[in-house]
Amino acid sequence: MHTFDFTDLFLFLGISQGIFLAITIHVVQNKNKIANRVLSLLLILSSILLTGKFMYSFDAKNEWFFRIAVFMDAMIFILGPFLYMYCRRLIFNETPAFKIHYLYFVPFLGMCLYYIWTLTYTHQELIAMGRAGKLLVPFFTIETCGLAFNYYFCYRSYILIKTYERQEKKNLSYSQHVIAFLKVVLVVITVFFTMWLISYVSAYFLRAYLPYINYNTTWIAFPIFIYVIGFFSLKQPSIFRVPIAKKDRQKNKERVDGPELERLKNDLQKLMVEEKIYLNHKLTLIDMAQQLNTSSNNVSWLLNNIHESSFYDFINHYRVQEFINKVERGEHQNHTLLALSLDSGFNSKSTFNKAFKIVMNETPSNYIKKMRVI
Structure with missing residues:
Protein backbone atom coordinates (compact mmCIF):
# COMPACT_ATOMS: atom_id res chain seq x y z
CA MET A 1 0.00 0.00 0.00
CA HIS A 2 1.39 3.42 -0.99
CA THR A 3 2.10 5.79 1.91
CA PHE A 4 0.80 9.35 1.88
CA ASP A 5 3.76 11.52 0.76
CA PHE A 6 4.44 15.14 -0.24
CA THR A 7 3.14 14.64 -3.80
CA ASP A 8 -0.15 13.30 -2.47
CA LEU A 9 -0.43 16.23 -0.06
CA PHE A 10 0.26 18.66 -2.92
CA LEU A 11 -2.42 17.09 -5.10
CA PHE A 12 -4.93 16.93 -2.25
CA LEU A 13 -4.44 20.61 -1.41
CA GLY A 14 -4.78 21.43 -5.10
CA ILE A 15 -8.11 19.60 -5.32
CA SER A 16 -9.55 21.32 -2.24
CA GLN A 17 -8.24 24.70 -3.40
CA GLY A 18 -9.94 24.33 -6.77
CA ILE A 19 -13.30 23.55 -5.20
CA PHE A 20 -12.88 26.47 -2.77
CA LEU A 21 -12.10 28.90 -5.60
CA ALA A 22 -14.99 27.67 -7.75
CA ILE A 23 -17.41 28.51 -4.92
CA THR A 24 -15.69 31.70 -3.73
CA ILE A 25 -15.73 33.35 -7.17
CA HIS A 26 -19.54 33.30 -7.14
CA VAL A 27 -19.80 34.49 -3.54
CA VAL A 28 -17.14 37.22 -3.51
CA GLN A 29 -16.70 38.37 -7.11
CA ASN A 30 -19.80 40.14 -8.47
CA LYS A 31 -18.08 41.39 -11.64
CA ASN A 32 -17.56 39.66 -14.98
CA LYS A 33 -20.16 37.04 -14.01
CA ILE A 34 -20.65 35.68 -17.53
CA ALA A 35 -16.96 34.79 -17.80
CA ASN A 36 -16.62 33.68 -14.18
CA ARG A 37 -19.33 31.03 -14.62
CA VAL A 38 -17.03 29.36 -17.14
CA LEU A 39 -14.03 29.89 -14.87
CA SER A 40 -15.84 28.12 -12.02
CA LEU A 41 -16.49 25.18 -14.32
CA LEU A 42 -12.82 25.21 -15.36
CA LEU A 43 -11.79 25.10 -11.71
CA ILE A 44 -14.08 22.15 -11.05
CA LEU A 45 -12.74 20.32 -14.14
CA SER A 46 -9.20 21.01 -12.95
CA SER A 47 -10.05 19.58 -9.54
CA ILE A 48 -11.50 16.48 -11.20
CA LEU A 49 -8.32 16.06 -13.26
CA LEU A 50 -6.15 16.39 -10.16
CA THR A 51 -8.40 13.94 -8.32
CA GLY A 52 -7.61 11.29 -10.92
CA LYS A 53 -3.88 11.99 -10.61
CA PHE A 54 -4.15 11.92 -6.80
CA MET A 55 -5.94 8.58 -6.70
CA TYR A 56 -3.53 6.96 -9.16
CA SER A 57 -0.51 8.40 -7.34
CA PHE A 58 -1.83 7.21 -3.97
CA ASP A 59 -2.42 3.62 -5.04
CA ALA A 60 -1.57 2.73 -8.65
CA LYS A 61 -2.33 -0.96 -8.04
CA ASN A 62 -5.93 -0.30 -6.99
CA GLU A 63 -8.18 -1.29 -9.89
CA TRP A 64 -10.85 1.33 -9.23
CA PHE A 65 -8.31 4.12 -8.75
CA PHE A 66 -6.68 3.06 -12.03
CA ARG A 67 -9.98 3.08 -13.94
CA ILE A 68 -11.06 6.42 -12.48
CA ALA A 69 -7.69 7.93 -13.39
CA VAL A 70 -8.08 6.70 -16.98
CA PHE A 71 -11.50 8.33 -17.23
CA MET A 72 -10.21 11.60 -15.71
CA ASP A 73 -7.77 11.89 -18.61
CA ALA A 74 -10.78 12.62 -20.82
CA MET A 75 -10.84 16.09 -19.20
CA ILE A 76 -7.82 17.15 -21.29
CA PHE A 77 -10.20 17.45 -24.27
CA ILE A 78 -12.52 19.83 -22.39
CA LEU A 79 -10.10 22.20 -20.65
CA GLY A 80 -8.84 23.79 -23.90
CA PRO A 81 -12.29 24.71 -25.30
CA PHE A 82 -13.51 25.97 -21.91
CA LEU A 83 -10.42 28.13 -21.46
CA TYR A 84 -11.08 29.64 -24.88
CA MET A 85 -14.71 30.28 -23.95
CA TYR A 86 -13.62 31.96 -20.69
CA CYS A 87 -11.30 34.34 -22.57
CA ARG A 88 -13.95 35.13 -25.16
CA ARG A 89 -16.68 35.82 -22.61
CA LEU A 90 -14.30 37.93 -20.53
CA ILE A 91 -13.31 40.42 -23.24
CA PHE A 92 -16.10 40.32 -25.84
CA ASN A 93 -19.70 41.40 -25.58
CA GLU A 94 -21.88 38.94 -27.48
CA THR A 95 -25.63 38.37 -27.32
CA PRO A 96 -26.35 35.58 -26.69
CA ALA A 97 -23.18 34.74 -24.77
CA PHE A 98 -20.68 32.58 -26.67
CA LYS A 99 -21.08 28.84 -26.11
CA ILE A 100 -18.92 25.89 -27.06
CA HIS A 101 -19.94 24.25 -30.32
CA TYR A 102 -21.00 20.63 -29.94
CA LEU A 103 -18.24 19.54 -32.34
CA TYR A 104 -15.69 20.58 -29.71
CA PHE A 105 -16.91 17.65 -27.61
CA VAL A 106 -16.20 15.01 -30.26
CA PRO A 107 -12.64 14.25 -28.97
CA PHE A 108 -14.01 14.01 -25.41
CA LEU A 109 -16.68 11.56 -26.55
CA GLY A 110 -14.01 9.60 -28.41
CA MET A 111 -12.03 9.32 -25.18
CA CYS A 112 -15.17 8.16 -23.37
CA LEU A 113 -15.66 5.44 -25.98
CA TYR A 114 -12.07 4.36 -25.47
CA TYR A 115 -12.72 4.19 -21.72
CA ILE A 116 -15.83 2.05 -22.26
CA TRP A 117 -13.69 -0.25 -24.42
CA THR A 118 -11.18 -0.68 -21.57
CA LEU A 119 -14.02 -1.83 -19.29
CA THR A 120 -14.37 -4.97 -21.42
CA TYR A 121 -11.02 -6.12 -20.02
CA THR A 122 -9.99 -6.85 -16.47
CA HIS A 123 -7.37 -4.77 -14.71
CA GLN A 124 -4.80 -7.53 -15.05
CA GLU A 125 -5.55 -7.96 -18.76
CA LEU A 126 -5.05 -4.23 -19.39
CA ILE A 127 -1.71 -4.27 -17.57
CA ALA A 128 -0.61 -7.30 -19.59
CA MET A 129 -1.72 -5.63 -22.84
CA GLY A 130 0.20 -2.49 -21.89
CA ARG A 131 3.38 -4.43 -21.18
CA ALA A 132 3.00 -6.30 -24.48
CA GLY A 133 2.68 -3.00 -26.37
CA LYS A 134 -0.89 -3.70 -27.52
CA LEU A 135 -2.11 -0.34 -26.09
CA LEU A 136 0.57 1.68 -27.83
CA VAL A 137 -1.59 2.61 -30.84
CA PRO A 138 -4.62 3.78 -28.74
CA PHE A 139 -2.33 5.77 -26.40
CA PHE A 140 -0.47 7.32 -29.33
CA THR A 141 -3.72 8.26 -31.10
CA ILE A 142 -5.28 9.78 -27.98
CA GLU A 143 -2.18 11.75 -27.03
CA THR A 144 -1.67 13.01 -30.59
CA CYS A 145 -5.28 14.21 -30.74
CA GLY A 146 -4.96 15.77 -27.27
CA LEU A 147 -1.86 17.72 -28.26
CA ALA A 148 -3.29 18.91 -31.56
CA PHE A 149 -6.62 19.83 -29.97
CA ASN A 150 -5.05 21.93 -27.20
CA TYR A 151 -2.55 23.62 -29.48
CA TYR A 152 -5.48 24.51 -31.74
CA PHE A 153 -7.26 26.31 -28.91
CA CYS A 154 -4.05 28.09 -27.93
CA TYR A 155 -3.94 29.39 -31.50
CA ARG A 156 -7.63 30.35 -31.36
CA SER A 157 -7.03 32.23 -28.09
CA TYR A 158 -4.06 34.07 -29.60
CA ILE A 159 -6.20 35.20 -32.57
CA LEU A 160 -8.91 36.22 -30.09
CA ILE A 161 -6.53 38.53 -28.23
CA LYS A 162 -5.30 40.08 -31.48
CA THR A 163 -8.89 40.71 -32.54
CA TYR A 164 -9.66 42.29 -29.19
CA GLU A 165 -6.67 44.65 -29.44
CA ARG A 166 -8.00 45.93 -32.77
CA GLN A 167 -11.51 46.32 -31.39
CA GLU A 168 -10.28 47.98 -28.20
CA LYS A 169 -8.85 50.91 -30.16
CA LYS A 170 -12.16 51.30 -31.94
CA ASN A 171 -14.26 51.32 -28.78
CA LEU A 172 -12.16 52.44 -25.80
CA SER A 173 -10.05 55.50 -25.03
CA TYR A 174 -7.97 53.60 -22.49
CA SER A 175 -6.16 50.27 -22.18
CA GLN A 176 -7.29 47.42 -19.93
CA HIS A 177 -4.69 45.38 -18.08
CA VAL A 178 -6.67 42.19 -18.71
CA ILE A 179 -5.04 41.77 -22.13
CA ALA A 180 -1.53 41.73 -20.64
CA PHE A 181 -2.75 39.11 -18.16
CA LEU A 182 -4.34 36.95 -20.87
CA LYS A 183 -1.12 37.10 -22.91
CA VAL A 184 0.84 35.81 -19.92
CA VAL A 185 -1.76 33.08 -19.44
CA LEU A 186 -1.47 32.04 -23.08
CA VAL A 187 2.33 32.00 -23.00
CA VAL A 188 2.44 29.89 -19.82
CA ILE A 189 -0.14 27.42 -21.15
CA THR A 190 1.79 27.15 -24.43
CA VAL A 191 4.90 26.35 -22.37
CA PHE A 192 2.97 23.57 -20.59
CA PHE A 193 1.83 22.07 -23.88
CA THR A 194 5.35 22.36 -25.29
CA MET A 195 6.63 20.41 -22.27
CA TRP A 196 4.03 17.80 -23.10
CA LEU A 197 5.14 17.81 -26.75
CA ILE A 198 8.77 17.26 -25.70
CA SER A 199 7.80 14.27 -23.55
CA TYR A 200 5.56 12.99 -26.38
CA VAL A 201 8.41 13.06 -28.92
CA SER A 202 10.83 11.60 -26.38
CA ALA A 203 8.54 8.69 -25.45
CA TYR A 204 7.20 7.68 -28.87
CA PHE A 205 10.08 8.49 -31.19
CA LEU A 206 13.23 8.45 -29.01
CA ARG A 207 12.03 5.73 -26.63
CA ALA A 208 13.26 7.76 -23.64
CA TYR A 209 11.28 8.68 -20.51
CA LEU A 210 11.98 12.14 -19.05
CA PRO A 211 11.53 12.21 -15.25
CA TYR A 212 10.45 15.86 -14.90
CA ILE A 213 9.04 16.78 -18.30
CA ASN A 214 6.31 14.29 -19.04
CA TYR A 215 2.57 13.82 -19.49
CA ASN A 216 1.83 13.65 -15.76
CA THR A 217 3.77 16.77 -14.74
CA THR A 218 2.09 18.72 -17.54
CA TRP A 219 -1.39 17.77 -16.38
CA ILE A 220 -0.60 18.54 -12.77
CA ALA A 221 0.91 21.95 -13.61
CA PHE A 222 -1.94 22.95 -15.94
CA PRO A 223 -4.76 22.74 -13.34
CA ILE A 224 -2.58 24.49 -10.75
CA PHE A 225 -2.15 27.35 -13.20
CA ILE A 226 -5.93 27.49 -13.66
CA TYR A 227 -6.07 28.17 -9.92
CA VAL A 228 -3.76 31.16 -10.44
CA ILE A 229 -6.33 32.51 -12.90
CA GLY A 230 -8.99 31.89 -10.27
CA PHE A 231 -7.10 33.90 -7.65
CA PHE A 232 -6.62 36.72 -10.16
CA SER A 233 -10.35 36.82 -10.88
CA LEU A 234 -11.11 37.48 -7.21
CA LYS A 235 -9.41 40.89 -7.54
CA GLN A 236 -10.32 41.46 -11.17
CA PRO A 237 -12.06 44.77 -11.85
CA SER A 238 -15.11 44.93 -14.06
CA ILE A 239 -13.97 44.46 -17.67
CA PHE A 240 -15.48 46.58 -20.43
CA ARG A 241 -16.27 43.96 -23.04
CA VAL A 242 -16.08 45.20 -26.63
CA PRO A 243 -18.31 44.02 -29.49
CA ILE A 244 -16.97 41.13 -31.55
CA ALA A 245 -15.52 42.21 -34.91
CA LYS A 246 -18.07 42.60 -37.71
CA LYS A 247 -17.53 41.55 -41.30
CA ASP A 248 -16.12 44.10 -43.73
CA ARG A 249 -19.28 44.28 -45.79
CA GLN A 250 -21.04 45.98 -42.88
CA LYS A 251 -18.52 48.81 -42.56
CA ASN A 252 -20.36 51.36 -44.72
CA LYS A 253 -23.84 50.35 -43.62
Whole structure:
Protein backbone atom coordinates (compact mmCIF):
# COMPACT_ATOMS: atom_id res chain seq x y z
CA MET A 1 0.00 0.00 0.00
CA HIS A 2 1.39 3.42 -0.99
CA THR A 3 2.10 5.79 1.91
CA PHE A 4 0.80 9.35 1.88
CA ASP A 5 3.76 11.52 0.76
CA PHE A 6 4.44 15.14 -0.24
CA THR A 7 3.14 14.64 -3.80
CA ASP A 8 -0.15 13.30 -2.47
CA LEU A 9 -0.43 16.23 -0.06
CA PHE A 10 0.26 18.66 -2.92
CA LEU A 11 -2.42 17.09 -5.10
CA PHE A 12 -4.93 16.93 -2.25
CA LEU A 13 -4.44 20.61 -1.41
CA GLY A 14 -4.78 21.43 -5.10
CA ILE A 15 -8.11 19.60 -5.32
CA SER A 16 -9.55 21.32 -2.24
CA GLN A 17 -8.24 24.70 -3.40
CA GLY A 18 -9.94 24.33 -6.77
CA ILE A 19 -13.30 23.55 -5.20
CA PHE A 20 -12.88 26.47 -2.77
CA LEU A 21 -12.10 28.90 -5.60
CA ALA A 22 -14.99 27.67 -7.75
CA ILE A 23 -17.41 28.51 -4.92
CA THR A 24 -15.69 31.70 -3.73
CA ILE A 25 -15.73 33.35 -7.17
CA HIS A 26 -19.54 33.30 -7.14
CA VAL A 27 -19.80 34.49 -3.54
CA VAL A 28 -17.14 37.22 -3.51
CA GLN A 29 -16.70 38.37 -7.11
CA ASN A 30 -19.80 40.14 -8.47
CA LYS A 31 -18.08 41.39 -11.64
CA ASN A 32 -17.56 39.66 -14.98
CA LYS A 33 -20.16 37.04 -14.01
CA ILE A 34 -20.65 35.68 -17.53
CA ALA A 35 -16.96 34.79 -17.80
CA ASN A 36 -16.62 33.68 -14.18
CA ARG A 37 -19.33 31.03 -14.62
CA VAL A 38 -17.03 29.36 -17.14
CA LEU A 39 -14.03 29.89 -14.87
CA SER A 40 -15.84 28.12 -12.02
CA LEU A 41 -16.49 25.18 -14.32
CA LEU A 42 -12.82 25.21 -15.36
CA LEU A 43 -11.79 25.10 -11.71
CA ILE A 44 -14.08 22.15 -11.05
CA LEU A 45 -12.74 20.32 -14.14
CA SER A 46 -9.20 21.01 -12.95
CA SER A 47 -10.05 19.58 -9.54
CA ILE A 48 -11.50 16.48 -11.20
CA LEU A 49 -8.32 16.06 -13.26
CA LEU A 50 -6.15 16.39 -10.16
CA THR A 51 -8.40 13.94 -8.32
CA GLY A 52 -7.61 11.29 -10.92
CA LYS A 53 -3.88 11.99 -10.61
CA PHE A 54 -4.15 11.92 -6.80
CA MET A 55 -5.94 8.58 -6.70
CA TYR A 56 -3.53 6.96 -9.16
CA SER A 57 -0.51 8.40 -7.34
CA PHE A 58 -1.83 7.21 -3.97
CA ASP A 59 -2.42 3.62 -5.04
CA ALA A 60 -1.57 2.73 -8.65
CA LYS A 61 -2.33 -0.96 -8.04
CA ASN A 62 -5.93 -0.30 -6.99
CA GLU A 63 -8.18 -1.29 -9.89
CA TRP A 64 -10.85 1.33 -9.23
CA PHE A 65 -8.31 4.12 -8.75
CA PHE A 66 -6.68 3.06 -12.03
CA ARG A 67 -9.98 3.08 -13.94
CA ILE A 68 -11.06 6.42 -12.48
CA ALA A 69 -7.69 7.93 -13.39
CA VAL A 70 -8.08 6.70 -16.98
CA PHE A 71 -11.50 8.33 -17.23
CA MET A 72 -10.21 11.60 -15.71
CA ASP A 73 -7.77 11.89 -18.61
CA ALA A 74 -10.78 12.62 -20.82
CA MET A 75 -10.84 16.09 -19.20
CA ILE A 76 -7.82 17.15 -21.29
CA PHE A 77 -10.20 17.45 -24.27
CA ILE A 78 -12.52 19.83 -22.39
CA LEU A 79 -10.10 22.20 -20.65
CA GLY A 80 -8.84 23.79 -23.90
CA PRO A 81 -12.29 24.71 -25.30
CA PHE A 82 -13.51 25.97 -21.91
CA LEU A 83 -10.42 28.13 -21.46
CA TYR A 84 -11.08 29.64 -24.88
CA MET A 85 -14.71 30.28 -23.95
CA TYR A 86 -13.62 31.96 -20.69
CA CYS A 87 -11.30 34.34 -22.57
CA ARG A 88 -13.95 35.13 -25.16
CA ARG A 89 -16.68 35.82 -22.61
CA LEU A 90 -14.30 37.93 -20.53
CA ILE A 91 -13.31 40.42 -23.24
CA PHE A 92 -16.10 40.32 -25.84
CA ASN A 93 -19.70 41.40 -25.58
CA GLU A 94 -21.88 38.94 -27.48
CA THR A 95 -25.63 38.37 -27.32
CA PRO A 96 -26.35 35.58 -26.69
CA ALA A 97 -23.18 34.74 -24.77
CA PHE A 98 -20.68 32.58 -26.67
CA LYS A 99 -21.08 28.84 -26.11
CA ILE A 100 -18.92 25.89 -27.06
CA HIS A 101 -19.94 24.25 -30.32
CA TYR A 102 -21.00 20.63 -29.94
CA LEU A 103 -18.24 19.54 -32.34
CA TYR A 104 -15.69 20.58 -29.71
CA PHE A 105 -16.91 17.65 -27.61
CA VAL A 106 -16.20 15.01 -30.26
CA PRO A 107 -12.64 14.25 -28.97
CA PHE A 108 -14.01 14.01 -25.41
CA LEU A 109 -16.68 11.56 -26.55
CA GLY A 110 -14.01 9.60 -28.41
CA MET A 111 -12.03 9.32 -25.18
CA CYS A 112 -15.17 8.16 -23.37
CA LEU A 113 -15.66 5.44 -25.98
CA TYR A 114 -12.07 4.36 -25.47
CA TYR A 115 -12.72 4.19 -21.72
CA ILE A 116 -15.83 2.05 -22.26
CA TRP A 117 -13.69 -0.25 -24.42
CA THR A 118 -11.18 -0.68 -21.57
CA LEU A 119 -14.02 -1.83 -19.29
CA THR A 120 -14.37 -4.97 -21.42
CA TYR A 121 -11.02 -6.12 -20.02
CA THR A 122 -9.99 -6.85 -16.47
CA HIS A 123 -7.37 -4.77 -14.71
CA GLN A 124 -4.80 -7.53 -15.05
CA GLU A 125 -5.55 -7.96 -18.76
CA LEU A 126 -5.05 -4.23 -19.39
CA ILE A 127 -1.71 -4.27 -17.57
CA ALA A 128 -0.61 -7.30 -19.59
CA MET A 129 -1.72 -5.63 -22.84
CA GLY A 130 0.20 -2.49 -21.89
CA ARG A 131 3.38 -4.43 -21.18
CA ALA A 132 3.00 -6.30 -24.48
CA GLY A 133 2.68 -3.00 -26.37
CA LYS A 134 -0.89 -3.70 -27.52
CA LEU A 135 -2.11 -0.34 -26.09
CA LEU A 136 0.57 1.68 -27.83
CA VAL A 137 -1.59 2.61 -30.84
CA PRO A 138 -4.62 3.78 -28.74
CA PHE A 139 -2.33 5.77 -26.40
CA PHE A 140 -0.47 7.32 -29.33
CA THR A 141 -3.72 8.26 -31.10
CA ILE A 142 -5.28 9.78 -27.98
CA GLU A 143 -2.18 11.75 -27.03
CA THR A 144 -1.67 13.01 -30.59
CA CYS A 145 -5.28 14.21 -30.74
CA GLY A 146 -4.96 15.77 -27.27
CA LEU A 147 -1.86 17.72 -28.26
CA ALA A 148 -3.29 18.91 -31.56
CA PHE A 149 -6.62 19.83 -29.97
CA ASN A 150 -5.05 21.93 -27.20
CA TYR A 151 -2.55 23.62 -29.48
CA TYR A 152 -5.48 24.51 -31.74
CA PHE A 153 -7.26 26.31 -28.91
CA CYS A 154 -4.05 28.09 -27.93
CA TYR A 155 -3.94 29.39 -31.50
CA ARG A 156 -7.63 30.35 -31.36
CA SER A 157 -7.03 32.23 -28.09
CA TYR A 158 -4.06 34.07 -29.60
CA ILE A 159 -6.20 35.20 -32.57
CA LEU A 160 -8.91 36.22 -30.09
CA ILE A 161 -6.53 38.53 -28.23
CA LYS A 162 -5.30 40.08 -31.48
CA THR A 163 -8.89 40.71 -32.54
CA TYR A 164 -9.66 42.29 -29.19
CA GLU A 165 -6.67 44.65 -29.44
CA ARG A 166 -8.00 45.93 -32.77
CA GLN A 167 -11.51 46.32 -31.39
CA GLU A 168 -10.28 47.98 -28.20
CA LYS A 169 -8.85 50.91 -30.16
CA LYS A 170 -12.16 51.30 -31.94
CA ASN A 171 -14.26 51.32 -28.78
CA LEU A 172 -12.16 52.44 -25.80
CA SER A 173 -10.05 55.50 -25.03
CA TYR A 174 -7.97 53.60 -22.49
CA SER A 175 -6.16 50.27 -22.18
CA GLN A 176 -7.29 47.42 -19.93
CA HIS A 177 -4.69 45.38 -18.08
CA VAL A 178 -6.67 42.19 -18.71
CA ILE A 179 -5.04 41.77 -22.13
CA ALA A 180 -1.53 41.73 -20.64
CA PHE A 181 -2.75 39.11 -18.16
CA LEU A 182 -4.34 36.95 -20.87
CA LYS A 183 -1.12 37.10 -22.91
CA VAL A 184 0.84 35.81 -19.92
CA VAL A 185 -1.76 33.08 -19.44
CA LEU A 186 -1.47 32.04 -23.08
CA VAL A 187 2.33 32.00 -23.00
CA VAL A 188 2.44 29.89 -19.82
CA ILE A 189 -0.14 27.42 -21.15
CA THR A 190 1.79 27.15 -24.43
CA VAL A 191 4.90 26.35 -22.37
CA PHE A 192 2.97 23.57 -20.59
CA PHE A 193 1.83 22.07 -23.88
CA THR A 194 5.35 22.36 -25.29
CA MET A 195 6.63 20.41 -22.27
CA TRP A 196 4.03 17.80 -23.10
CA LEU A 197 5.14 17.81 -26.75
CA ILE A 198 8.77 17.26 -25.70
CA SER A 199 7.80 14.27 -23.55
CA TYR A 200 5.56 12.99 -26.38
CA VAL A 201 8.41 13.06 -28.92
CA SER A 202 10.83 11.60 -26.38
CA ALA A 203 8.54 8.69 -25.45
CA TYR A 204 7.20 7.68 -28.87
CA PHE A 205 10.08 8.49 -31.19
CA LEU A 206 13.23 8.45 -29.01
CA ARG A 207 12.03 5.73 -26.63
CA ALA A 208 13.26 7.76 -23.64
CA TYR A 209 11.28 8.68 -20.51
CA LEU A 210 11.98 12.14 -19.05
CA PRO A 211 11.53 12.21 -15.25
CA TYR A 212 10.45 15.86 -14.90
CA ILE A 213 9.04 16.78 -18.30
CA ASN A 214 6.31 14.29 -19.04
CA TYR A 215 2.57 13.82 -19.49
CA ASN A 216 1.83 13.65 -15.76
CA THR A 217 3.77 16.77 -14.74
CA THR A 218 2.09 18.72 -17.54
CA TRP A 219 -1.39 17.77 -16.38
CA ILE A 220 -0.60 18.54 -12.77
CA ALA A 221 0.91 21.95 -13.61
CA PHE A 222 -1.94 22.95 -15.94
CA PRO A 223 -4.76 22.74 -13.34
CA ILE A 224 -2.58 24.49 -10.75
CA PHE A 225 -2.15 27.35 -13.20
CA ILE A 226 -5.93 27.49 -13.66
CA TYR A 227 -6.07 28.17 -9.92
CA VAL A 228 -3.76 31.16 -10.44
CA ILE A 229 -6.33 32.51 -12.90
CA GLY A 230 -8.99 31.89 -10.27
CA PHE A 231 -7.10 33.90 -7.65
CA PHE A 232 -6.62 36.72 -10.16
CA SER A 233 -10.35 36.82 -10.88
CA LEU A 234 -11.11 37.48 -7.21
CA LYS A 235 -9.41 40.89 -7.54
CA GLN A 236 -10.32 41.46 -11.17
CA PRO A 237 -12.06 44.77 -11.85
CA SER A 238 -15.11 44.93 -14.06
CA ILE A 239 -13.97 44.46 -17.67
CA PHE A 240 -15.48 46.58 -20.43
CA ARG A 241 -16.27 43.96 -23.04
CA VAL A 242 -16.08 45.20 -26.63
CA PRO A 243 -18.31 44.02 -29.49
CA ILE A 244 -16.97 41.13 -31.55
CA ALA A 245 -15.52 42.21 -34.91
CA LYS A 246 -18.07 42.60 -37.71
CA LYS A 247 -17.53 41.55 -41.30
CA ASP A 248 -16.12 44.10 -43.73
CA ARG A 249 -19.28 44.28 -45.79
CA GLN A 250 -21.04 45.98 -42.88
CA LYS A 251 -18.52 48.81 -42.56
CA ASN A 252 -20.36 51.36 -44.72
CA LYS A 253 -23.84 50.35 -43.62
CA GLU A 254 -24.38 53.47 -41.48
CA ARG A 255 -22.42 55.97 -43.52
CA VAL A 256 -23.54 59.60 -43.06
CA ASP A 257 -23.33 62.62 -45.36
CA GLY A 258 -24.91 66.00 -46.05
CA PRO A 259 -26.51 67.92 -43.15
CA GLU A 260 -26.17 64.97 -40.77
CA LEU A 261 -22.43 64.78 -41.39
CA GLU A 262 -22.00 68.50 -40.75
CA ARG A 263 -24.03 68.24 -37.54
CA LEU A 264 -21.89 65.39 -36.26
CA LYS A 265 -18.66 67.20 -37.12
CA ASN A 266 -19.79 70.39 -35.33
CA ASP A 267 -21.16 68.54 -32.31
CA LEU A 268 -18.01 66.47 -32.02
CA GLN A 269 -15.89 69.64 -32.11
CA LYS A 270 -18.03 71.11 -29.33
CA LEU A 271 -17.72 67.98 -27.20
CA MET A 272 -13.95 67.92 -27.49
CA VAL A 273 -13.08 71.63 -27.28
CA GLU A 274 -15.79 73.09 -25.06
CA GLU A 275 -17.01 70.19 -22.93
CA LYS A 276 -13.70 68.29 -22.92
CA ILE A 277 -15.29 64.87 -22.60
CA TYR A 278 -11.86 63.33 -23.07
CA LEU A 279 -11.16 64.15 -19.40
CA ASN A 280 -13.37 61.15 -18.56
CA HIS A 281 -10.71 58.44 -18.25
CA LYS A 282 -13.33 55.70 -18.83
CA LEU A 283 -14.73 57.26 -22.00
CA THR A 284 -16.00 54.74 -24.58
CA LEU A 285 -17.25 54.94 -28.14
CA ILE A 286 -20.76 54.20 -26.88
CA ASP A 287 -20.57 57.15 -24.46
CA MET A 288 -19.57 59.50 -27.26
CA ALA A 289 -22.28 58.17 -29.58
CA GLN A 290 -24.93 58.79 -26.94
CA GLN A 291 -23.79 62.38 -26.45
CA LEU A 292 -23.80 62.90 -30.22
CA ASN A 293 -27.26 61.33 -30.44
CA THR A 294 -26.21 58.84 -33.09
CA SER A 295 -24.99 55.25 -33.39
CA SER A 296 -21.53 54.04 -32.46
CA ASN A 297 -21.08 52.84 -36.07
CA ASN A 298 -21.64 56.39 -37.31
CA VAL A 299 -19.11 57.81 -34.86
CA SER A 300 -16.60 55.13 -35.82
CA TRP A 301 -17.14 55.91 -39.52
CA LEU A 302 -16.72 59.64 -38.83
CA LEU A 303 -13.43 59.15 -36.99
CA ASN A 304 -12.03 56.65 -39.51
CA ASN A 305 -13.01 58.50 -42.69
CA ILE A 306 -13.05 62.19 -41.75
CA HIS A 307 -10.44 62.37 -38.99
CA GLU A 308 -8.50 59.31 -40.25
CA SER A 309 -8.04 58.05 -36.72
CA SER A 310 -9.21 55.31 -34.39
CA PHE A 311 -11.32 56.27 -31.37
CA TYR A 312 -8.41 55.46 -29.03
CA ASP A 313 -5.90 57.64 -30.91
CA PHE A 314 -8.40 60.48 -31.46
CA ILE A 315 -9.23 60.83 -27.76
CA ASN A 316 -5.67 60.41 -26.54
CA HIS A 317 -4.44 63.08 -28.95
CA TYR A 318 -6.64 65.59 -27.09
CA ARG A 319 -5.45 64.24 -23.74
CA VAL A 320 -1.81 64.69 -24.75
CA GLN A 321 -2.55 68.26 -25.83
CA GLU A 322 -4.28 68.89 -22.50
CA PHE A 323 -1.18 67.63 -20.70
CA ILE A 324 1.05 69.89 -22.82
CA ASN A 325 -1.14 72.89 -22.01
CA LYS A 326 -0.74 72.17 -18.30
CA VAL A 327 3.04 71.92 -18.69
CA GLU A 328 3.16 75.20 -20.64
CA ARG A 329 1.28 76.83 -17.73
CA GLY A 330 3.98 75.54 -15.39
CA GLU A 331 1.76 73.10 -13.49
CA HIS A 332 4.46 70.43 -13.66
CA GLN A 333 6.50 72.45 -11.17
CA ASN A 334 3.93 71.81 -8.43
CA HIS A 335 2.56 68.43 -9.51
CA THR A 336 4.01 65.12 -10.67
CA LEU A 337 3.76 64.16 -14.33
CA LEU A 338 1.54 61.24 -13.33
CA ALA A 339 -0.88 63.56 -11.55
CA LEU A 340 -1.02 65.85 -14.58
CA SER A 341 -1.60 62.90 -16.91
CA LEU A 342 -4.48 61.66 -14.75
CA ASP A 343 -5.98 65.17 -14.71
CA SER A 344 -5.69 65.14 -18.51
CA GLY A 345 -7.91 62.05 -18.80
CA PHE A 346 -5.42 59.16 -18.84
CA ASN A 347 -6.13 56.20 -16.57
CA SER A 348 -2.57 54.90 -16.13
CA LYS A 349 1.07 55.89 -16.50
CA SER A 350 1.72 53.25 -19.17
CA THR A 351 -1.17 54.42 -21.36
CA PHE A 352 -0.04 58.05 -20.99
CA ASN A 353 3.59 57.32 -21.90
CA LYS A 354 2.58 55.24 -24.90
CA ALA A 355 0.13 57.86 -26.21
CA PHE A 356 2.56 60.74 -25.65
CA LYS A 357 5.31 58.92 -27.55
CA ILE A 358 2.93 58.28 -30.47
CA VAL A 359 1.74 61.90 -30.66
CA MET A 360 4.97 63.77 -29.85
CA ASN A 361 7.53 61.13 -30.92
CA GLU A 362 9.39 61.49 -27.60
CA THR A 363 8.90 60.87 -23.89
CA PRO A 364 7.16 63.41 -21.60
CA SER A 365 10.34 64.01 -19.56
CA ASN A 366 12.42 64.71 -22.69
CA TYR A 367 9.75 67.08 -23.96
CA ILE A 368 9.87 69.07 -20.72
CA LYS A 369 13.70 69.17 -20.77
CA LYS A 370 13.62 70.65 -24.29
CA MET A 371 11.10 73.26 -23.12
CA ARG A 372 13.51 74.34 -20.36
CA VAL A 373 16.32 74.76 -22.87
CA ILE A 374 14.14 76.93 -25.07
